[in-house]
Amino acid sequence: MESSILSKVSQLVRDIHCCNSCLGRQFGNLLTGLSNTKRGEALKILLLMEWENNHRLLAIEPPNSSSLLSKDFNIGSVSIKRFFPDTQPVDTPCDICQDNLSSYKLKTLTTDALKALSEYEFSTFLVGSQFPPFIIDKEDTIRGAYNLEFGESIKSEFNREIGKRLQEQIDDALVEFKAPDIVLTFDLMNNQIKIKSNPLFILGRYRKFKRGIPQSKWFCRKCHGKGCEYCNFTGKMYQESVEEFISEPILSAAKGIASKFHGSGREDIDARMLGNGRPFVLEISEPKKRNLDFKMLEREINKNAVGKVEIKIEGLTNRAKVRELKTRSSRNAKGYRVIISLNSPLKLGKTEIQAIENEFSDLLIQQRTPIRVVHRRADKVRSRRVKSFQIKKIEPHQLTLYIVCEGGLYVKELISGDEGRTQPNLSERLNITANVIQLDVVEVFNDKDSL
Ligand SMILES: [Zn+2]
Ligand SMILES: [Zn+2]
CATH class of the missing domain: 3.30.70.2510 (Alpha-Beta Plaits)
Structure with missing residues (x-):
């Protein structure tokens, strides 16, 4: 098969009735800075010139390609009419896109989309589309049959063209691919526009x-x-x-x-x-x-x-x-104020207080999932660190503590021991039954290790 664009195009337009966009799209990855409509129009103009040249020199018949008379290519019917006065534009829809890429259709869909979007606030959006499978299949078949290597997909052209039109009509709204506020999907099979507003x-x-x-x-x-x-x-x-x-x-x-x-x-x-x-x-x-x-x-x-x-x-x-x-x-460190009750009176001397504080500061605690939460969480052992441990106030049946520990440490169980499921724990250390009666988170630190 010949590889020149012109020979491919003349075969294509002879066999298939196509609009400017659909013709241009088959070469959509060649050149940049112009739309597929422009590409298609340029190719049709060239073919038409070729025809007129031959007609004038050799008096050949009108071109045997309805694509040169498509309703979006006025130059065709007007130019040919000069020699064949009965010439009329061909009104049938494009064989490839079924006129889904016609400027009229794109304009109508843009208007519908604007209406649907009117109740949404957004600054970025993305357009998607669902085409009837027979349209996609048809284009694939043509690509193969005419050996077209530089074509763009119909969806990506459609999405871009609608995106461009919406962007022109909505102030400060931009097409964004990564994390758009709104995703618009044009369902061309069911004639619906779906809007998904991202969270x-x-x-x-x-x-x-x-x-x-x-x-x-x-x-x-x-x-x-x-x-x-x-x-x-x-x-x-x-x-x-x-x-x-x-x-x-x-x-x-x-x-x-x-x-x-x-x-x-x-x-x-x-x-x-x-x-x-x-x-x-x-x-x-x-x-x-x-x-x-x-x-x-x-x-x-x-x-x-x-x-x-x-x-x-x-x-x-x-x-x-x-x-x-x-x-x-x-897991960030948290500071707690804890009031605990003791089942029997406790007397602690200064050195003893100091010793307990030192023992429990910077201490790794092994905790099996507490009895009170095991019904809703997996029963397993995890370790969390106590960063600092201070005894603030001692009354005969009550202690007030300030504890800083890694997030996720079960403070109540650190005190009570939870029937031995948390090790080490304060109850065992004091050899007394100790229970938390009041707990306040007084500080949330910004990282795991801060005090
Ligand atoms: Zn078309
Ligand atoms: Zn109920």
């Missing part, structure tokens, strides 16, 4: 001043959220949670469909979370609004939860941050 990730820190509030929404253990007598038809075990205080106002401002709360670890329900607060990311699915007024939301949330929860929003973040919170930073 919004909001980074903040919370403090919890009141005991008895869980971090996350806790569904009723009997009805799992449906509502029953046990939960007073609320579907929940606890009426309030840190998650709900934070997520509800933000979800409604963002007009999303669901939210997910990701905390950097969690405190026990009966522990307060003080100090600089615990980092969290709130994920909002399918948001319609992205330009949120964080100051206002912060005020609203803090007002609703006054005396219970207080937050500070740091701004937008991304999914990578969620992974980091869940893995690396959940």
Whole structure:
């Protein structure tokens, strides 16, 4: 087969009725800085000149190619008409794209997309498309049959052309491939435009001043959220949670469909979370609004939860941050104020206090999953380090401690020993039954090793 473009093109347009775009696209990877429509038009012009040249010199018949009379190639019918007055443009759709790449179709779809996008706030987007398989197959067959090596795919042309048109019509919106706010999919089989709004990730820190509030929404253990007598038809075990205080106002401002709360670890329900607060990311699915007024939301949330929860929003973040919170930073060191009760009175001298503090500082603790959580977590042994251990106050039946330890250490069990499942532990060391009666997280450090 001959490899010159001109011979391929003249065969192609003789056999197949194609629009300018579809012709140009078969050579789409040759040259840059022009559209496939321009490429196709240029090729058709050349063929048409060739024809007119031969016609004038040799008086040949009109060209036997309907592509030169396609409705998007006015030059063809007008030029040929000069010699053959009965010439009319050919109105049938393009054999390859079925007119899905016609300027009219692209314009209509752009208008429909703008309408569908009107309720969304976004600054980046990506266009995708689903073509009927017979169109894709047809193009593949043609590529093979005419030995066309530099063609572009119909989808990538369509996506780019729609993207270009949308970008022209929407202020400050750009096509982005990596992490677009919006993904638009044109389903050309069912004539539908689907919009996927990628999640919004909001980074903040919370403090919890009141005991008895869980971090996350806790569904009723009997009805799992449906509502029953046990939960007073609320579907929940606890009426309030840190998650709900934070997520509800933000979800409604963002007009999303669901939210997910990701905390950097969690405190026990009966522990307060003080100090600089615990980092969290709130994920909002399918948001319609992205330009949120964080100051206002912060005020609203803090007002609703006054005396219970207080937050500070740091701004937008991304999914990578969620992974980091869940893995690396959940191990970050935390400082605890712990009050423990003793079953019998205890007297400790200065040197003894010093000795205990030294023993428990910088100590690796082996913990088997505590009895109180083993019903929902795997039963295994893990090790976490106590960084520093200070006895702050001694009363006959009560001790107040300040402990800094690696995230994930079960502090209650460090004190009680959890029937020997945590080693070493304070109860055994003091040879007394010791239990935590009050626990507060007073500091969340920024890395695993800081004190
Ligand atoms: Zn076409
Ligand atoms: Zn229930």
